[in-house]
Amino acid sequence: MYPGALLGCQGMGEFQNMLHAALNIGVDPVAIKETIYQATAYLEIGRTCDFLIAANGIMEQHGVRLPLAPQASTNEETRFERGLAKQVELFGPDMAKRQTDGPALRRNINRWLADNCFGDYYTRNGLNGQEREMITFCFFLAQGGCENQLRGHTAGNFGVGNGKEKLYSVVEQCMPYIGYPRSLNAMSIIDEIAAKEK
Known part of the structure:
Protein backbone atom coordinates (compact mmCIF):
# COMPACT_ATOMS: atom_id res chain seq x y z
CA MET A 1 0.00 0.00 0.00
CA TYR A 2 2.59 2.53 1.07
CA PRO A 3 4.42 2.67 -2.29
CA GLY A 4 1.17 3.41 -4.12
CA ALA A 5 0.26 6.19 -1.70
CA LEU A 6 3.75 7.70 -1.74
CA LEU A 7 3.91 7.59 -5.53
CA GLY A 8 0.47 9.18 -5.68
CA CYS A 9 1.36 12.04 -3.35
CA GLN A 10 4.92 12.30 -4.73
CA GLY A 11 6.52 11.63 -1.34
CA MET A 12 9.99 10.76 -2.60
CA GLY A 13 11.88 11.10 0.70
CA GLU A 14 9.50 8.87 2.63
CA PHE A 15 9.33 6.45 -0.31
CA GLN A 16 13.09 6.00 -0.09
CA ASN A 17 12.99 5.54 3.69
CA MET A 18 10.18 3.00 3.49
CA LEU A 19 11.83 1.14 0.61
CA HIS A 20 14.93 0.51 2.71
CA ALA A 21 12.70 -0.79 5.51
CA ALA A 22 10.64 -2.94 3.11
CA LEU A 23 13.70 -4.60 1.63
CA ASN A 24 15.13 -5.18 5.12
CA ILE A 25 12.03 -7.19 6.08
CA GLY A 26 11.95 -9.20 2.85
CA VAL A 27 9.34 -7.49 0.66
CA ASP A 28 9.68 -8.90 -2.86
CA PRO A 29 11.57 -6.47 -5.13
CA VAL A 30 9.38 -7.60 -8.05
CA ALA A 31 6.25 -6.39 -6.25
CA ILE A 32 7.89 -3.04 -5.59
CA LYS A 33 8.98 -2.57 -9.20
CA GLU A 34 5.58 -3.69 -10.50
CA THR A 35 3.93 -1.03 -8.35
CA ILE A 36 6.15 1.64 -9.89
CA TYR A 37 5.58 0.36 -13.42
CA GLN A 38 1.80 0.35 -12.95
CA ALA A 39 1.95 3.89 -11.56
CA THR A 40 3.09 5.10 -14.97
CA ALA A 41 -0.38 4.52 -16.41
CA TYR A 42 -2.05 6.54 -13.65
CA LEU A 43 0.50 9.16 -12.64
CA GLU A 44 2.44 9.53 -15.93
CA ILE A 45 6.08 8.91 -16.60
CA GLY A 46 7.18 12.40 -15.56
CA ARG A 47 6.12 11.63 -11.99
CA THR A 48 7.27 8.01 -11.84
CA CYS A 49 10.67 7.97 -13.54
CA ASP A 50 12.53 9.44 -10.53
CA PHE A 51 10.92 6.83 -8.27
CA LEU A 52 12.12 4.04 -10.56
CA ILE A 53 15.66 5.44 -10.58
CA ALA A 54 15.62 5.79 -6.78
CA ALA A 55 14.25 2.25 -6.33
CA ASN A 56 16.94 0.80 -8.57
CA GLY A 57 19.66 2.54 -6.55
CA ILE A 58 18.25 1.39 -3.23
CA MET A 59 17.78 -2.17 -4.47
CA GLU A 60 21.40 -2.26 -5.61
CA GLN A 61 22.47 -1.04 -2.14
CA HIS A 62 20.56 -4.01 -0.70
CA GLY A 63 22.26 -6.48 -3.04
CA VAL A 64 19.28 -7.00 -5.35
CA ARG A 65 20.56 -8.04 -8.74
CA LEU A 66 19.10 -5.94 -11.54
CA PRO A 67 17.45 -6.18 -13.93
CA LEU A 68 14.78 -8.33 -12.34
CA ALA A 69 13.17 -11.17 -14.28
CA PRO A 70 10.72 -9.90 -16.93
CA GLN A 71 7.06 -9.98 -15.85
CA ALA A 72 5.32 -9.08 -19.14
CA SER A 73 2.75 -11.60 -20.35
CA THR A 74 1.53 -9.86 -23.52
CA ASN A 75 3.06 -8.69 -26.75
CA GLU A 76 2.11 -6.24 -29.50
CA GLU A 77 -0.38 -8.72 -30.97
CA THR A 78 -2.10 -9.74 -27.71
CA THR A 123 -1.72 -8.54 -17.29
CA ARG A 124 1.81 -8.57 -15.90
CA ASN A 125 3.00 -11.15 -13.38
CA GLY A 126 4.43 -10.15 -10.01
CA LEU A 127 1.19 -8.87 -8.46
CA ASN A 128 -2.22 -10.49 -8.41
CA GLY A 129 -5.51 -8.81 -9.38
CA GLN A 130 -6.42 -7.88 -5.81
CA GLU A 131 -3.02 -6.27 -5.28
CA ARG A 132 -3.14 -4.34 -8.55
CA GLU A 133 -6.61 -2.96 -7.85
CA MET A 134 -5.64 -2.01 -4.29
CA ILE A 135 -2.51 -0.22 -5.52
CA THR A 136 -4.49 1.62 -8.19
CA PHE A 137 -6.96 2.70 -5.51
CA CYS A 138 -3.98 4.09 -3.58
CA PHE A 139 -2.72 6.06 -6.60
CA PHE A 140 -6.07 7.84 -6.96
CA LEU A 141 -6.58 8.19 -3.22
CA ALA A 142 -3.22 9.88 -2.74
CA GLN A 143 -3.18 12.29 -5.64
CA GLY A 144 -6.66 13.70 -5.08
CA GLY A 145 -8.77 15.26 -7.80
CA CYS A 146 -9.50 11.84 -9.32
CA GLU A 147 -12.74 11.07 -7.53
CA ASN A 148 -14.51 9.63 -10.60
CA GLN A 149 -11.66 7.18 -11.15
CA LEU A 150 -11.56 6.45 -7.41
CA ARG A 151 -15.24 5.51 -7.64
CA GLY A 152 -14.57 3.18 -10.57
CA HIS A 153 -11.64 1.49 -8.88
CA THR A 154 -13.49 1.22 -5.59
CA ALA A 155 -16.07 -0.84 -7.50
CA GLY A 156 -13.20 -2.72 -9.17
CA ASN A 157 -11.77 -3.53 -5.74
CA PHE A 158 -15.12 -4.83 -4.56
CA GLY A 159 -15.23 -6.99 -7.70
CA VAL A 160 -11.90 -8.67 -6.94
CA GLY A 161 -12.72 -9.28 -3.29
CA ASN A 162 -11.24 -6.21 -1.60
CA GLY A 163 -14.37 -5.30 0.35
CA LYS A 164 -15.37 -2.24 2.34
CA GLU A 165 -13.46 -3.26 5.48
CA LYS A 166 -10.30 -3.91 3.47
CA LEU A 167 -10.50 -0.54 1.70
CA TYR A 168 -11.15 1.27 4.98
CA SER A 169 -8.03 -0.43 6.32
CA VAL A 170 -6.07 0.69 3.25
CA VAL A 171 -7.19 4.29 3.77
CA GLU A 172 -6.22 4.13 7.45
CA GLN A 173 -2.76 2.81 6.53
CA CYS A 174 -2.30 5.54 3.92
CA MET A 175 -3.63 8.39 6.07
CA PRO A 176 -0.24 9.44 7.54
CA TYR A 177 1.06 9.92 3.98
CA ILE A 178 -1.97 11.64 2.45
CA GLY A 179 -3.67 13.49 5.31
CA TYR A 180 -7.19 13.59 6.66
CA PRO A 181 -9.02 15.41 3.83
CA ARG A 182 -8.13 12.84 1.16
CA SER A 183 -8.70 10.00 3.62
CA LEU A 184 -12.18 11.25 4.51
CA ASN A 185 -13.03 11.83 0.83
CA ALA A 186 -12.02 8.24 0.04
CA MET A 187 -14.09 6.83 2.90
CA SER A 188 -17.13 8.73 1.62
CA ILE A 189 -16.60 7.22 -1.83
CA ILE A 190 -16.21 3.72 -0.35
CA ASP A 191 -19.53 4.19 1.48
CA GLU A 192 -21.20 5.52 -1.68
CA ILE A 193 -20.10 2.58 -3.84
CA ALA A 194 -20.85 0.03 -1.10
CA ALA A 195 -24.41 1.39 -0.87
CA LYS A 196 -24.86 0.97 -4.65
CA GLU A 197 -23.54 -2.60 -4.49
CA LYS A 198 -26.26 -3.70 -2.07
Whole structure:
Protein backbone atom coordinates (compact mmCIF):
# COMPACT_ATOMS: atom_id res chain seq x y z
CA MET A 1 0.00 0.00 0.00
CA TYR A 2 2.59 2.53 1.07
CA PRO A 3 4.42 2.67 -2.29
CA GLY A 4 1.17 3.41 -4.12
CA ALA A 5 0.26 6.19 -1.70
CA LEU A 6 3.75 7.70 -1.74
CA LEU A 7 3.91 7.59 -5.53
CA GLY A 8 0.47 9.18 -5.68
CA CYS A 9 1.36 12.04 -3.35
CA GLN A 10 4.92 12.30 -4.73
CA GLY A 11 6.52 11.63 -1.34
CA MET A 12 9.99 10.76 -2.60
CA GLY A 13 11.88 11.10 0.70
CA GLU A 14 9.50 8.87 2.63
CA PHE A 15 9.33 6.45 -0.31
CA GLN A 16 13.09 6.00 -0.09
CA ASN A 17 12.99 5.54 3.69
CA MET A 18 10.18 3.00 3.49
CA LEU A 19 11.83 1.14 0.61
CA HIS A 20 14.93 0.51 2.71
CA ALA A 21 12.70 -0.79 5.51
CA ALA A 22 10.64 -2.94 3.11
CA LEU A 23 13.70 -4.60 1.63
CA ASN A 24 15.13 -5.18 5.12
CA ILE A 25 12.03 -7.19 6.08
CA GLY A 26 11.95 -9.20 2.85
CA VAL A 27 9.34 -7.49 0.66
CA ASP A 28 9.68 -8.90 -2.86
CA PRO A 29 11.57 -6.47 -5.13
CA VAL A 30 9.38 -7.60 -8.05
CA ALA A 31 6.25 -6.39 -6.25
CA ILE A 32 7.89 -3.04 -5.59
CA LYS A 33 8.98 -2.57 -9.20
CA GLU A 34 5.58 -3.69 -10.50
CA THR A 35 3.93 -1.03 -8.35
CA ILE A 36 6.15 1.64 -9.89
CA TYR A 37 5.58 0.36 -13.42
CA GLN A 38 1.80 0.35 -12.95
CA ALA A 39 1.95 3.89 -11.56
CA THR A 40 3.09 5.10 -14.97
CA ALA A 41 -0.38 4.52 -16.41
CA TYR A 42 -2.05 6.54 -13.65
CA LEU A 43 0.50 9.16 -12.64
CA GLU A 44 2.44 9.53 -15.93
CA ILE A 45 6.08 8.91 -16.60
CA GLY A 46 7.18 12.40 -15.56
CA ARG A 47 6.12 11.63 -11.99
CA THR A 48 7.27 8.01 -11.84
CA CYS A 49 10.67 7.97 -13.54
CA ASP A 50 12.53 9.44 -10.53
CA PHE A 51 10.92 6.83 -8.27
CA LEU A 52 12.12 4.04 -10.56
CA ILE A 53 15.66 5.44 -10.58
CA ALA A 54 15.62 5.79 -6.78
CA ALA A 55 14.25 2.25 -6.33
CA ASN A 56 16.94 0.80 -8.57
CA GLY A 57 19.66 2.54 -6.55
CA ILE A 58 18.25 1.39 -3.23
CA MET A 59 17.78 -2.17 -4.47
CA GLU A 60 21.40 -2.26 -5.61
CA GLN A 61 22.47 -1.04 -2.14
CA HIS A 62 20.56 -4.01 -0.70
CA GLY A 63 22.26 -6.48 -3.04
CA VAL A 64 19.28 -7.00 -5.35
CA ARG A 65 20.56 -8.04 -8.74
CA LEU A 66 19.10 -5.94 -11.54
CA PRO A 67 17.45 -6.18 -13.93
CA LEU A 68 14.78 -8.33 -12.34
CA ALA A 69 13.17 -11.17 -14.28
CA PRO A 70 10.72 -9.90 -16.93
CA GLN A 71 7.06 -9.98 -15.85
CA ALA A 72 5.32 -9.08 -19.14
CA SER A 73 2.75 -11.60 -20.35
CA THR A 74 1.53 -9.86 -23.52
CA ASN A 75 3.06 -8.69 -26.75
CA GLU A 76 2.11 -6.24 -29.50
CA GLU A 77 -0.38 -8.72 -30.97
CA THR A 78 -2.10 -9.74 -27.71
CA ARG A 79 -2.04 -6.63 -25.51
CA PHE A 80 -5.34 -5.12 -26.74
CA GLU A 81 -7.36 -8.34 -26.59
CA ARG A 82 -6.02 -9.33 -23.16
CA GLY A 83 -6.28 -5.79 -21.82
CA LEU A 84 -9.90 -5.47 -22.90
CA ALA A 85 -10.65 -8.87 -21.34
CA LYS A 86 -9.12 -7.61 -18.08
CA GLN A 87 -11.24 -4.43 -18.21
CA VAL A 88 -14.40 -6.50 -18.76
CA GLU A 89 -13.42 -8.84 -15.93
CA LEU A 90 -12.97 -5.92 -13.53
CA PHE A 91 -15.66 -3.48 -14.64
CA GLY A 92 -18.22 -5.43 -16.64
CA PRO A 93 -19.27 -5.91 -20.28
CA ASP A 94 -19.93 -2.22 -20.89
CA MET A 95 -16.15 -1.77 -21.16
CA ALA A 96 -16.18 -3.68 -24.46
CA LYS A 97 -18.97 -1.46 -25.80
CA ARG A 98 -16.76 1.61 -25.30
CA GLN A 99 -14.58 0.34 -28.12
CA THR A 100 -17.43 0.40 -30.63
CA ASP A 101 -20.27 2.46 -29.17
CA GLY A 102 -18.39 5.22 -27.39
CA PRO A 103 -18.10 8.74 -28.81
CA ALA A 104 -15.85 8.79 -31.88
CA LEU A 105 -13.58 11.41 -30.36
CA ARG A 106 -12.87 9.13 -27.39
CA ARG A 107 -12.17 5.92 -29.28
CA ASN A 108 -8.42 6.45 -29.45
CA ILE A 109 -8.06 6.91 -25.72
CA ASN A 110 -10.49 4.05 -25.03
CA ARG A 111 -8.28 1.79 -27.14
CA TRP A 112 -5.09 3.04 -25.45
CA LEU A 113 -6.68 2.42 -22.07
CA ALA A 114 -7.41 -1.19 -23.04
CA ASP A 115 -4.08 -2.01 -24.67
CA ASN A 116 -1.70 0.09 -22.58
CA CYS A 117 -3.16 0.56 -19.12
CA PHE A 118 -4.74 -2.86 -18.88
CA GLY A 119 -2.92 -4.88 -21.57
CA ASP A 120 0.58 -3.71 -20.73
CA TYR A 121 0.24 -3.42 -16.94
CA TYR A 122 -2.70 -5.35 -15.46
CA THR A 123 -1.72 -8.54 -17.29
CA ARG A 124 1.81 -8.57 -15.90
CA ASN A 125 3.00 -11.15 -13.38
CA GLY A 126 4.43 -10.15 -10.01
CA LEU A 127 1.19 -8.87 -8.46
CA ASN A 128 -2.22 -10.49 -8.41
CA GLY A 129 -5.51 -8.81 -9.38
CA GLN A 130 -6.42 -7.88 -5.81
CA GLU A 131 -3.02 -6.27 -5.28
CA ARG A 132 -3.14 -4.34 -8.55
CA GLU A 133 -6.61 -2.96 -7.85
CA MET A 134 -5.64 -2.01 -4.29
CA ILE A 135 -2.51 -0.22 -5.52
CA THR A 136 -4.49 1.62 -8.19
CA PHE A 137 -6.96 2.70 -5.51
CA CYS A 138 -3.98 4.09 -3.58
CA PHE A 139 -2.72 6.06 -6.60
CA PHE A 140 -6.07 7.84 -6.96
CA LEU A 141 -6.58 8.19 -3.22
CA ALA A 142 -3.22 9.88 -2.74
CA GLN A 143 -3.18 12.29 -5.64
CA GLY A 144 -6.66 13.70 -5.08
CA GLY A 145 -8.77 15.26 -7.80
CA CYS A 146 -9.50 11.84 -9.32
CA GLU A 147 -12.74 11.07 -7.53
CA ASN A 148 -14.51 9.63 -10.60
CA GLN A 149 -11.66 7.18 -11.15
CA LEU A 150 -11.56 6.45 -7.41
CA ARG A 151 -15.24 5.51 -7.64
CA GLY A 152 -14.57 3.18 -10.57
CA HIS A 153 -11.64 1.49 -8.88
CA THR A 154 -13.49 1.22 -5.59
CA ALA A 155 -16.07 -0.84 -7.50
CA GLY A 156 -13.20 -2.72 -9.17
CA ASN A 157 -11.77 -3.53 -5.74
CA PHE A 158 -15.12 -4.83 -4.56
CA GLY A 159 -15.23 -6.99 -7.70
CA VAL A 160 -11.90 -8.67 -6.94
CA GLY A 161 -12.72 -9.28 -3.29
CA ASN A 162 -11.24 -6.21 -1.60
CA GLY A 163 -14.37 -5.30 0.35
CA LYS A 164 -15.37 -2.24 2.34
CA GLU A 165 -13.46 -3.26 5.48
CA LYS A 166 -10.30 -3.91 3.47
CA LEU A 167 -10.50 -0.54 1.70
CA TYR A 168 -11.15 1.27 4.98
CA SER A 169 -8.03 -0.43 6.32
CA VAL A 170 -6.07 0.69 3.25
CA VAL A 171 -7.19 4.29 3.77
CA GLU A 172 -6.22 4.13 7.45
CA GLN A 173 -2.76 2.81 6.53
CA CYS A 174 -2.30 5.54 3.92
CA MET A 175 -3.63 8.39 6.07
CA PRO A 176 -0.24 9.44 7.54
CA TYR A 177 1.06 9.92 3.98
CA ILE A 178 -1.97 11.64 2.45
CA GLY A 179 -3.67 13.49 5.31
CA TYR A 180 -7.19 13.59 6.66
CA PRO A 181 -9.02 15.41 3.83
CA ARG A 182 -8.13 12.84 1.16
CA SER A 183 -8.70 10.00 3.62
CA LEU A 184 -12.18 11.25 4.51
CA ASN A 185 -13.03 11.83 0.83
CA ALA A 186 -12.02 8.24 0.04
CA MET A 187 -14.09 6.83 2.90
CA SER A 188 -17.13 8.73 1.62
CA ILE A 189 -16.60 7.22 -1.83
CA ILE A 190 -16.21 3.72 -0.35
CA ASP A 191 -19.53 4.19 1.48
CA GLU A 192 -21.20 5.52 -1.68
CA ILE A 193 -20.10 2.58 -3.84
CA ALA A 194 -20.85 0.03 -1.10
CA ALA A 195 -24.41 1.39 -0.87
CA LYS A 196 -24.86 0.97 -4.65
CA GLU A 197 -23.54 -2.60 -4.49
CA LYS A 198 -26.26 -3.70 -2.07
